[in-house]
Amino acid sequence: MSIFSRLPKVTRQNTAFTALWLFTVFVSVVDGLLIIVHRKDIFFLERNPVGRQLLEWGQGNIVPFVIAKLACTLLVATLLLLLYWRFPRFGLPVVSALACFQLGLLLFLFFA
Numbered sequence: 001m002s003i004f005s006r007l008p009k010v011t012r013q014n015t016a017f018t019a020l021w022l023f024t025v026f027v028s029v030v031d032g033l034l035i036i037v038h039r040k041d042i043f044f045l046e047r048n049p050v051g052r053q054l055l056e057w058g059q060g061n062i063v064p065f066v067i068a069k070l071a072c073t074l075l076v077a078t079l080l081l082l083l084y085w086r087f088p089r090f091g092l093p094v095v096s097a098l099a100c101f102q103l104g105l106l107l108f109l110f111f112a
Contacts, residue, residue: 017084017092020099021077027102028073034109035066 008014035042039062043055051065058064080098084091 013088013092017088017095020092020095021080021084024080024095024099024102025073025077027106028069028076031105031109032066032069032073035062035069 035046038045042062042065043052043060046052046055046065051069054065054068055062076098080091080095083094
């Protein structure tokens with residue numbers, strides 16, 4: 001038995017899931033990098049109430065905020081993979097919807 005025989009088959013569904021999953025993670029990483037780049041102004045720029053609360057708890061320090069975003073990104077990315085591996089028929093629509101929201105966030109970050 002070859003190691004390559006255990007790899008999943010390349011299908012349109014697997015390719016679509018992988019592309020959408022990578023896009024979702026990419027947008028989250030870009031969002032985190034923008035926080036670091038604009039750390040001096042992030043308290044005034046952040047519109048998410050949870051993000052603002054984390055910034056207040058950190059007394060203006062972005063470290064708790066960035067750690068929380070990273071932890072949530074890892075959690076969601078892992079849950080999406082587990083969902084797709086266990087229930088592919090549900091995983092693809094879920095990651096598709098999330099990718100649509102992430103596209104909206106990306107457009108908001110760069111054009112709003």
